[in-house]
Structure formats: C-alpha cells, structure tokens
Amino acid sequence: MTTPRKTRGEYRPIYEALFHGKDYRVLSPEAKLLLLTLKGLCGAKGIAVWPALVPMLSELTGLQASAVTPALEELERRQWIEHEDRIVWVVRGLEFEPQVSPTNRKHKAWIERDLRALPRAPIVDRFRRRYAEFLFGGDSEQPSDTPPDSLSHSLSHSLPHSLSDSLSDSLSHRLSNRPDSAETSAFPAKNSPELGTDRVSDRLSDRVSHRLSDTLCDTTTPTPTPTPTTFPNPLPPTTDPGGDGELVQSASGSHRQSLVIRANQGIATQFGEQPNPLQWAAKKTFEFADALEAAGVPLAFAEQRVFDVASSQQPSDGRPPKAMTYFTAAVVDAWEAEQVQRRVRATPPLATAAERLGREREAAHTRVLIQYAQQGDADAIAECERMGLEFRSLA
Known part of the structure; x- marks a missing residue:
C-alpha cells in the first residue's frame, strides 16, 4: 500500500x-x-x-x-x-x-x-x-x-x-x-x-x-480537457564548438547519472558515505540538468566542477547537499567565468600610447625613406632594398 x-x-x-x-x-x-x-x-x-x-x-x-x-x-x-x-x-x-x-x-x-x-x-x-x-x-x-x-x-x-x-x-x-x-x-x-x-x-x-x-478537492466545477503533453525523444549528442566535448543534455540519462556519481563521490570525500545518496532520476536532478543544458555547459566541465564543490565547499548548514540543484549556481557561474577568461585570452591586447606613437613614427620614417629613394638618393635606395621596401613601382 x-x-x-x-x-x-x-x-x-x-x-x-x-x-x-x-x-x-x-x-x-x-x-x-x-x-x-x-x-x-x-x-x-x-x-x-x-x-x-x-x-x-x-x-x-x-x-x-x-x-x-x-x-x-x-x-x-x-x-x-x-x-x-x-x-x-x-x-x-x-x-x-x-x-x-x-x-x-x-x-x-x-x-x-x-x-x-x-x-x-x-x-x-x-x-x-x-x-x-x-x-x-x-x-x-x-x-x-x-x-x-x-x-x-x-x-x-x-x-x-x-x-x-x-x-x-x-x-x-x-x-x-x-x-x-x-x-x-x-x-x-x-x-x-x-x-x-x-x-x-x-x-x-x-x-x-x-x-x-x-x-484538487472541488469536484463541482468542471475541469477543461487539456491538450496532451508530449515530449521529444532525446536529441543526439551535442558537441561544444569550443572543443570541450559533449554538452550536458537533460534528456540523457547517462549524463544525469555521471553528474550524480561525481557529486556522490565528492560528498563521500568530505562527509563520508551517505545512507541516502543523490539520485539521477530525482526531480531536482532534472532541474539541475535543464539549467546546465540551457547554459551550454560541457559535460566534462560540469562533472569536474560538481566534484570540486562537493568535495571541498562547506555548505552553510554544515550538512551534505540533499539535491543536485545545490550545485546549479556554482557550475553555471564557473562556466560563464571560464568563457569570459577564454575570450580575454583570445583577444589581442590593446597597444599602449607609447607603442602607438612608436608605430606612427616608424610609418612616417618609412614614407620619407621611400620618397628619397624615388628621388634617386643612393643611400635611401640602398636602405629600401635592405628593408625589402618596394619603391620603384610607386614612382
């Protein structure tokens, strides 16, 4: 019963x-x-x-x-x-x-x-x-x-x-x-x-x-018939274009399970084995996976972050996490921070004022050198040839 x-x-x-x-x-x-x-x-x-x-x-x-x-x-x-x-x-x-x-x-x-x-x-x-x-x-x-x-x-x-x-x-x-x-x-x-x-x-x-x-206790008011809800079949594995491998998919049971296993391993590291470990099919686990899928978090990144948080971060109440949603903010925030760091590393640094001035002076020097070479100055011609500057076609 x-x-x-x-x-x-x-x-x-x-x-x-x-x-x-x-x-x-x-x-x-x-x-x-x-x-x-x-x-x-x-x-x-x-x-x-x-x-x-x-x-x-x-x-x-x-x-x-x-x-x-x-x-x-x-x-x-x-x-x-x-x-x-x-x-x-x-x-x-x-x-x-x-x-x-x-x-x-x-x-x-x-x-x-x-x-x-x-x-x-x-x-x-x-x-x-x-x-x-x-x-x-x-x-x-x-x-x-x-x-x-x-x-x-x-x-x-x-x-x-x-x-x-x-x-x-x-x-x-x-x-x-x-x-x-x-x-x-x-x-x-x-x-x-x-x-x-x-x-x-x-x-x-x-x-x-x-x-x-x-x-739903009031049976006197007729309830309209809802349109049956349908769910799509699990999508094929989605790969992160940044090279981090497969992205988390909420519909994938193996993804949810691997995340839960890493969480339970981390919790066991910090608190010891738990009589009621986190479950991969729990409602909160689906919510956690939905949030990661929406944020485009790679599975390998999420697994590592979940383990790190579970094994080292002390909850405010001093007790082990009871649901996978405990890790949502930590994983999503860490992934967003990682993306920002990657964009920073991929962006060329801006030139300083001194560097820009130096480049402008060098460009002006080159223009003057070419002008003298075009006028037949022997020293300027020799310097242009040494630097590989084409001046004859510009005459």
Whole structure:
C-alpha cells in the first residue's frame, strides 16, 4: 500500500521462501547482492530501464565493477534476470508480486502504460508473452491509466479521466526517454519466489498523485480537457564548438547519472558515505540538468566542477547537499567565468600610447625613406632594398 508524503521511497515486499530456496542459496554472495538490488529497484513489474548498469550497481552495492559483471552473468545464466538494450528484467518478479493482481483492470492498465514507455525490444515482447494474463490483450475497452497502489481513491474521483491520463502519460513518457546508455540483465529459476520494488517512475507517479489529490478537492466545477503533453525523444549528442566535448543534455540519462556519481563521490570525500545518496532520476536532478543544458555547459566541465564543490565547499548548514540543484549556481557561474577568461585570452591586447606613437613614427620614417629613394638618393635606395621596401613601382 502506498502512503502519502513518504520520504523513503516505496516499500517493497520479499517472500521469506526466497532465502531458503535452493536456487538462491547456490548463488555467489555478489550475485545475491545484485539480485536483491535489482529486485528492489526494478519496480513491482520487475522490468525497468537501467542506464550505465555496471557503474550504477557498483555504486549502489559497493562492489568493484570487475566483480559486478561476472555476478550479472551468473544471474543471467541461472535465469534470474535478463538484460537487453538497456532494459533489465527480473524474470519472475511480477509473478511473486503480492500487490499486483491479473484480475484488477487498473493494475493491467498501469502495466500496459509502463510497457508502452519502454524502448521497443525483444525483451519487452518476451515479458508480454510471459505475463499475458496481466495485460489487456485483445480487450477493446480503453484501459484506465491509474497505477495500483499509487493514485488514491480521492484522485480517481476528483480528476476527469482526460486530465489524469494526460498527466500520467506525460510523466511516463518523460521518464522513459531519460536513459541513453545502459547495460542490463535477467531473473529466477522456476521455484524461486521473488521480490518487488516500484522503480523511479512509480515513486514520481505517487508524488504527483498525492499532490493532485491534496489540491484538487472541488469536484463541482468542471475541469477543461487539456491538450496532451508530449515530449521529444532525446536529441543526439551535442558537441561544444569550443572543443570541450559533449554538452550536458537533460534528456540523457547517462549524463544525469555521471553528474550524480561525481557529486556522490565528492560528498563521500568530505562527509563520508551517505545512507541516502543523490539520485539521477530525482526531480531536482532534472532541474539541475535543464539549467546546465540551457547554459551550454560541457559535460566534462560540469562533472569536474560538481566534484570540486562537493568535495571541498562547506555548505552553510554544515550538512551534505540533499539535491543536485545545490550545485546549479556554482557550475553555471564557473562556466560563464571560464568563457569570459577564454575570450580575454583570445583577444589581442590593446597597444599602449607609447607603442602607438612608436608605430606612427616608424610609418612616417618609412614614407620619407621611400620618397628619397624615388628621388634617386643612393643611400635611401640602398636602405629600401635592405628593408625589402618596394619603391620603384610607386614612382
């Protein structure tokens, strides 16, 4: 069940039988840790997009990247997970999810909507075939976009369907387009029970739903149907013409993730490891990336500046930063200052008054010398030839 205004993310259940299962007990310690992490963060459906899978799991679990890769291969080999085209699927996650029912039409609509937000890939088709009973199939009735355990009863009755659908679809579409480089994996053997955890999109849907249900209380006034919001697909990488490499793009999940990783590394340097590190899919992280994209900040510059600030700059309250927007002004101001310095270095210095006077005297001397040479003065002709001055053509 969801709770209003939760501050610690979604609560996810795990059956005790998992830990006693033979297939689970034979896994290596690293594989067990990755399995629980993936299960905890792939949502109740057990399938999600993971950008930069290996670095992210390394950061979340504390394992070296060299240990993460073989553990993922072990999980995939033993059919606990599948991963393909930036998508990770905990294979039997939905099967052992107590909060989702194949007979609940709202649950089916929620799953259908989130699957539409995933990239088109064979792994999604396999998920659909395995869990066909959780989908509408050929049902002609238009499904509701209300996710289970996320939108409250009051919200479903206080909002017109068109507004609820538009908000849900917009949020899902925005989140589905955020990653652009990821590695992924697969899940359980036949008799192994599974866990479940709502992924980031589910948590954001919760916050949107609770905010709306709290504020939209008057159901007597008709609400106009809004035009559905659409978001463009992520743009191709943009390169800084100044030679600083790729510019920050808010739609790029890998950009946001690399910035968050550098921030968490800097915070750990100054304050030690944090129980609740900054998240790459948080709303404040999107706002931070939007500001950097608008300012045209190169990704490499932003990463270095974020780390420098996080590792050395003491916040006014003496506590670690809680959101990526803490770094916005520092990064944007530093980039603007860097651009000014580059323009200064690229601009030739202005001549001093003494230098200008010297040049004027030299020009006057040259003109007089050419005049004497043109009049046939032997010394002037010799000097013009020594200096390479052309005087005959000017005669």
